[in-house]
Each structure stands twice: as structure tokens, then as C-alpha cells.
Amino acid sequence: MKKNMGSADKIIRLIIAAIISTLYFTEVITGTFGIVLLVLSAIFVLTSLINFCPLYAPFGLSTCAVKKKK
DSSP: OOOOOOHHHHHHHHHHHHHHHHHHHTTSSOHHHHHHHHHHHHHHHHHHHHTOOTTTGGGTOOOSOOOOOO
């Protein structure tokens, strides 16, 4: 897998995951909707850790910084 996530994208995903997790465990969001959001936050954390978003790949998107060739 080629990396396709930049640092800003990873930080934003981790912040969103932390907010969703906090809201779920403080019972602000509950039920099926809460579980779906909790699974989504787990996916955000996983994709941030591996630096790869499978939804970016089919569209050829990348938020990584472009390295200049010498």
C-alpha cells in the first residue's frame, strides 16, 4: 500500500475519532447511531496509523506532501 494521507489529514481524523469516542462513552450519543459512529472513529484511527485511506485509492487522491526530485 502506498501512503496517501498527509499529516494534517491524520490529525483531523484522530481529533474527530477522539470527539466521537468521548461523546459515546459519556452517553451523549447512544444506540445504533452511537455504535455506527464508534465504528467510524475506529476506522479513522486505523487509517491514520497506517497512513492509507482505501477510499482515496480508486479516485487517485492523496494528501501527502509532494517530494521534489533532485
